[in-house]
Amino acid sequence: MYTRPDAVPADPAGPLTLVAPVAPGVTPPAGSLRDRVYAELRAAVLDGGFGTRERLSDVRLAARFGVSRTPVREALARLLADGLIERGDGGFHVTVLGLAQLKDLYELRVTLELRGIARAIEDPSVRHDPAVLGAELERWYAMRERSPAPDPRFVVQDERFHAELSRASGNPALTDALVAVGERIRRVRRYDFLTEDRVRTTVAEHIEIMELVRDGRLDEAYRALHAHVGDSMDVVLERARRAMTQRALHADDHP
DSSP states (O other): OOOOBSOOOSSTTSOOOOOOBOOTTOOOOOOOHHHHHHHHHHHHHHTTOSOTTOOOOHHHHHHHHTSOHHHHHHHHHHHHHHTSEEEETTEEEEOOOOHHHHHHHHHHHHHHHHHHHHHHHHOTTOOOOHHHHHHHHHHHHHHHHSOOOOOTTHHHHHHHHHHHHHHHTTOHHHHHHHHHHHHHTHHHHGGGOOSHHHHHHHHHHHHHHHHHHHTTOHHHHHHHHHHHHOSSHHHHHHHHHHHHHHHHHTTTOOO
16 A cells, blocks of 8 residues: 655755655564665666666675675566566666557556546545645645755655545555556656756646645546646657657766
């Protein structure tokens, strides 16, 4: 089940810190060595920590994490099963999505995003959790006051907004699916936040959408969210193309 990131930068305009998701008020277990290596390696893959042509050597990764090669190999096997890395002639590399795959995932993301509000429109008994909405709105109000600097890592904050909006609608399975799709396209979407205008627009649109949901104006919220994530497949495809172009321009950048 999706759980909300418990730690967020105190200054929304300051550096963005990637943190492990934990349930509010719960101290996560230490976990096994293999789980820790898998979690850290997975985070590095998702957050662009490796170049698109960089070979994921178990020897170098073992040295990086200060462990033997066994937990690294197990982590690589799990990431391969997750579809986040692929095996080539030279070893393991981060999976690079083609335009067709990216388009499919963007389309799925739009569908999942809209479903959270649609189910509340269709069933009057479904109510968005006001506590979840209120807490997330406070974060974005703070960002409106002090707009974060353009940064590829802003995508993590963007993903959190959409996950919390979905979580507020009360269907954990829907939220889990949305989070999974968001992670698959993160390496590309992170290049969608390289300009001040894009960041400011995102902040403003997030606030508008969540305020509409909070106020029960669900039809308006649905339309606003649809426009925000892509109100036509032409828009979605263009965003996918643009994101891929940015990724190509920054192919070997590291955060």
